[in-house]
Amino acid sequence: MRVPIEVTVNGKAHRVEVDTRTVLADMIRDQLRLTGTHVGCGTGSCGACTVMLNGRTVKSCCILAPDVDGQEIMTIEGLADDPRHLHPIQEAFVVNHGLQCGYCTPGMVLSALQLLNENPHPAEAEIRRGIAGNLCRCTGYQFIVKSIEAAAAKMASKK
Amino acid sequence: MEKAVMEGPRSIGQSAGHVEGPAKVTGRARYSADITLPGMLWGRALRSSFPHARIVSIDLSAARRVPGVHAVISGADLPEVRIGRFLRDIPVLARDRVRFIGEKVVAVAAETPDAADEALSLVDVEYEELPAVFDPIEAMAPDAPLIHEHPERYEHPPIPPIGGESRYHPFANVCSQSIYRRGDLAQGMATAERIFEHTFVVPPVHQGYIEPHACAAAIGPDGKIDIWISNKTPFIARRQLAAAFGVPEERVRVNPTSIGGDFGGKGSLMDSALCYFLARASRRPVRMVMNYTEELTAGNPRHSGVISLRTGVTRDGTIIAHQAKLIFNCGAYGAFIPLHFLHGSVHSAAGPYRIPHIEIESLRVYTNTVPRGHFRSPGAPQTTFAVESHMDMIAGELGMDPLEFRLRNVLVEGDESAMGERFHHIRCGETLTAAADAAKWNSPKPPNVGRGIGIYERAPGAFGTSGATLSLDRDGKLILITGAADTGTGSFTVLAQVVAEELQAPLADVIVCQGDTDTAEWEEGAGGSRLTHMAGRATLIAASEMKRALIELAARHFNCTSEQVQMRARRFIASDGRELDWKSLVAWAAEHEALPLTRSGSYVAAGHPDVTCYVAQVAEVEVDRETGQVRVRRMVSAHDVGTVINPLTHQGQIEGGLVQGLGQAMSEHLLLRDGAVTTAHLGDYKLPTAMDIPELTTVLVESQTGPGPFAGKSIGELSNVPPPAAIANAVFDAVGVRLTDLPITAEKIYTALRAMEKRN
Numbered sequence: 001m002r003v004p005i006e007v008t009v010n011g012k013a014h015r016v017e018v019d020t021r022t023v024l025a026d027m028i029r030d031q032l033r034l035t036g037t038h039v040g041c042g043t044g045s046c047g048a049c050t051v052m053l054n055g056r057t058v059k060s061c062c063i064l065a066p067d068v069d070g071q072e073i074m075t076i077e078g079l080a081d082d083p084r085h086l087h088p089i090q091e092a093f094v095v096n097h098g099l100q101c102g103y104c105t106p107g108m109v110l111s112a113l114q115l116l117n118e119n120p121h122p123a124e125a126e127i128r129r130g131i132a133g134n135l136c137r138c139t140g141y142q143f144i145v146k147s148i149e150a151a152a153a154k155m156a157s158k159k
Numbered sequence: 160m161e162k163a164v165m166e167g168p169r170s171i172g173q174s175a176g177h178v179e180g181p182a183k184v185t186g187r188a189r190y191s192a193d194i195t196l197p198g199m200l201w202g203r204a205l206r207s208s209f210p211h212a213r214i215v216s217i218d219l220s221a222a223r224r225v226p227g228v229h230a231v232i233s234g235a236d237l238p239e240v241r242i243g244r245f246l247r248d249i250p251v252l253a254r255d256r257v258r259f260i261g262e263k264v265v266a267v268a269a270e271t272p273d274a275a276d277e278a279l280s281l282v283d284v285e286y287e288e289l290p291a292v293f294d295p296i297e298a299m300a301p302d303a304p305l306i307h308e309h310p311e312r313y314e315h316p317p318i319p320p321i322g323g324e325s326r327y328h329p330f331a332n333v334c335s336q337s338i339y340r341r342g343d344l345a346q347g348m349a350t351a352e353r354i355f356e357h358t359f360v361v362p363p364v365h366q367g368y369i370e371p372h373a374c375a376a377a378i379g380p381d382g383k384i385d386i387w388i389s390n391k392t393p394f395i396a397r398r399q400l401a402a403a404f405g406v407p408e409e410r411v412r413v414n415p416t417s418i419g420g421d422f423g424g425k426g427s428l429m430d431s432a433l434c435y436f437l438a439r440a441s442r443r444p445v446r447m448v449m450n451y452t453e454e455l456t457a458g459n460p461r462h463s464g465v466i467s468l469r470t471g472v473t474r475d476g477t478i479i480a481h482q483a484k485l486i487f488n489c490g491a492y493g494a495f496i497p498l499h500f501l502h503g504s505v506h507s508a509a510g511p512y513r514i515p516h517i518e519i520e521s522l523r524v525y526t527n528t529v530p531r532g533h534f535r536s537p538g539a540p541q542t543t544f545a546v547e548s549h550m551d552m553i554a555g556e557l558g559m560d561p562l563e564f565r566l567r568n569v570l571v572e573g574d575e576s577a578m579g580e581r582f583h584h585i586r587c588g589e590t591l592t593a594a595a596d597a598a599k600w601n602s603p604k605p606p607n608v609g610r611g612i613g614i615y616e617r618a619p620g621a622f623g624t625s626g627a628t629l630s631l632d633r634d635g636k637l638i639l640i641t642g643a644a645d646t647g648t649g650s651f652t653v654l655a656q657v658v659a660e661e662l663q664a665p666l667a668d669v670i671v672c673q674g675d676t677d678t679a680e681w682e683e684g685a686g687g688s689r690l691t692h693m694a695g696r697a698t699l700i701a702a703s704e705m706k707r708a709l710i711e712l713a714a715r716h717f718n719c720t721s722e723q724v725q726m727r728a729r730r731f732i733a734s735d736g737r738e739l740d741w742k743s744l745v746a747w748a749a750e751h752e753a754l755p756l757t758r759s760g761s762y763v764a765a766g767h768p769d770v771t772c773y774v775a776q777v778a779e780v781e782v783d784r785e786t787g788q789v790r791v792r793r794m795v796s797a798h799d800v801g802t803v804i805n806p807l808t809h810q811g812q813i814e815g816g817l818v819q820g821l822g823q824a825m826s827e828h829l830l831l832r833d834g835a836v837t838t839a840h841l842g843d844y845k846l847p848t849a850m851d852i853p854e855l856t857t858v859l860v861e862s863q864t865g866p867g868p869f870a871g872k873s874i875g876e877l878s879n880v881p882p883p884a885a886i887a888n889a890v891f892d893a894v895g896v897r898l899t900d901l902p903i904t905a906e907k908i909y910t911a912l913r914a915m916e917k918r919n
Contacts, residue, residue, distance in 0.1 A: 035189070040451065042452075045842045080185060083181030094176045097176055100649065102184075137366075140816075
């Protein structure tokens with residue numbers, strides 16, 4: 001069965017019709033064509049599909065699209081989609097080699113955003129806990145942790 | 160100091176972030192699953208739920224009636240071809256018989272994924288179950304069910320003379336056999352004063368790239384076939400696809416996409432040939448994206464196996480003779496590796512040791528399980544776990560320190576390796592000592608804390624042909640077109656640095672584009688630790704040619720000979736003192752119809768490299784005697800390296816590899832029961848998370864001796880190999896429990912500790 005929903009994505013209102021079985025990740029990718037949200041495991045383990053729902057990170061492969069009717073989503077494209085004007089977290093990931101293949105990166109960046117929103121000066125262990133729901137197979141996480149530390153320092157100095 | 164001023168900023172040795180970084184942090188990088196074309200359909204496959212069965216009949220009629228379905232095909236609808244990276248033994252869709260749970264039987268192309276799934280649910284396949292075999296040793300028994308009836312009919316290129324004497328299908332259910340001999344094993348064993356024999360078991364593990372395999376296919380009105388595929392070797396993929404489709408190679412174009420992790424697993428065609436046949440049947444572009452359950456149950460995970468080692472030594476701990484028998488489970492098909500044997504299995508069965516008498520037999524045995532493929536230094540992690548555990552066990556029996564035992568036996572300058580290679584600048588001992596020093600090998604340890612060593616050697620890849628095309632555009636930017644894919648390692652960044660260095664250009668002025676297989680020069684692609692070396696050298700040749708062409712242009716401008724012009728710090732200086740900067744030369748070239756200026760490079764290695772790379776690791780662990788839980792406190796990874804072109808991406812390879820090795824040591828196990836993978840999602844198949852990482856220390860033992868550009872070596876397939884052995888050896892050092900099978904779980908240690916307590 002198809003149902004109409006209204007959803008704000010990256011500040012823009014959308015009306016879309018979705019099947020009641022459609023997961024949020026597929027709606028974002030296939031209907032809104034925002035392919036920065038990646039699907040890895042599809043079972044809520046890897047975090048590649050992480051997006052912000054009403055300002056909090058969720059794994060969009062485990063949420064049904066009809067359930068976000070009337071709510072607000074931010075995907076990686078909403079953080080900064082112009083490579084020349086990056087958010088400090090994105091910039092820190094580029095400069096500190098916090099990514100390799102890039103598949104986990106959008107989700108990792110959004111989990112870092114939530115962490116730094118809640119805890120602007122996290123200790124290393126807190127950073128690791130903050131991204132424990134996001135798997136990266138390339139980096140061994142060291143440079144990701146370093147990237148988030150660098151972003152925290154930069155964001156704090158701007159305040 | 161003067162040199163630096165003369166040459167301008169150096170790019171080699173610069174810690175540059177990924178050139179694709181901005182695209183990847185903004186979600187703009189385009190992976191195969193992101194490809195959308197007008198009219199595109201979703202392709203899905205129905206897979207066998209039996210490990211071994213005859214297909215009696217297939218009824219597709221109900222599936223074809225589902226609204227939105229444009230094509231439903233089975234093996235009978237396809238030409239009778241088999242595909243594979245070397246041995247072509249796997250059909251695109253099963254014909255007559257299925258040989259593993261997860262083998263593709265029927266495929267459908269539909270307007271929505273739901274319609275495709277509904278159609279598949281209506282396919283009626285009648286199977287007649289056959290006896291199945293899952294264990295490679297049982298599969299070699301005389302009464303074992305025969306998995307392939309006519310393997311001699313499978314095609315493959317000529318077997319190259321590596322890996323000793325090799326043959327395909329020497330006896331029933333054996334896919335390939337390689338035997339390497341040197342010296343006289345019997346005589347060596349007769350001279351030995353002590354002989355030690357141990358057997359090790361290694362489970363299948365998955366590459367764990369976060370991007371599942373995806374592909375798309377479209378057929379143009381002129382018959383041109385466009386393919387998008389998460390594949391690290393686009394040109395090799397084109398060759399295999401053309402053979403599968405029965406068309407000339409130039410009819411197929413493999414297009415560039417970002418690759419969401421490879422680690423050896425993204426070299427096969429996976430669904431891409433099937434995707435084309437669906438596009439042909441439906442007359443629409445088709446996309447196929449595997450879900451992660453399909454990845455874990457029917458991808459191409461690492462070969463599992465049983466490794467038996469027998470080593471003869473003198474009483475003072477000198478290795479005289481060494482015998483290895485490696486029995487690998489290759490699953491139902493041998494199609495997923497690009498050679499006839501697991502290269503790293505034979506090579507690392509000898510290890511970096513001086514061994515006069517050696518015999519290695521490496522087998523890949525068919526079973527009714529998921530076909531196995533390549534995974535980062537293929538064959539070596541399994542074999543090195545066995546060899547390096549075995550070395551510790553021998554040292555222990557002889558009452559020697561494991562470090563001392565190794566230092567006595569590792570290769571030194573002037574030695575020939577057990578494989579008959581002659582390397583110069585052998586620094587195995589130095590690397591081992593560097594690791595031991597950094598780990599404070601001899602320092603006192605608290606109770607239940609232990610340290611263990613693992614070492615491994617691998618030479619930079621030197622095979623195939625690499626190509627590069629470099630153009631100078633009117634803005635003065637340098638555009639490098641490569642046919643290689645960057646699987647995430649940072650290859651494009653390294654290639655950009657090579658161009659920037661040779662042409663004294665800022666890194667930002669070099670743009671790397673991955674060309675498609677029509678526009679780029681032939682490139683063998685990523686794999687076997689070859690890209691920095693081979694593509695790097697091809698790129699350097701193109702850059703050197705470009706430099707020569709620019710000097711010639713400047714000479715034309717100055718109206719002198721090119722010998723009278725020098726390029727320094729991006730300025731062209733004539734012998735009479737006249738100067739021209741880069742911008743002015745580019746402007747002048749544009750006015751004089753000299754742009755675009757393009758130069759190409761092609762590189763073929765002269766043969767096996769004469770230098771190699773060593774890695775030595777020390778793990779420090781703490782074992783909880785109550786629960787058996789192991790905590791890895793620290794890992795030291797020492798590397799014998801050449802010129803480090805990019806310290807940041809180099810370190811990324813070391814850390815990423817090491818953590819993969821850690822996962823395989825501690826938590827990863829693709830569990831199978833009666834041929835079915837039971838760890839079928841990433842909640843059950845346990846990859847390391849950010850919270851599982853111990854303190855990591857890297858030591859670089861540097862020298863400018865590599866075969867790559869600016870004397871670089873390779874780094875990608877080293878740090879992932881020793882961790883399981885180093886950690887197993889450390890566990891033994893901590894609590895006296897010797898595990899000979901992976902992974903190292905609390906349960907196994909708990910059981911061993913309780914058994915030890917009972918004995919005491």
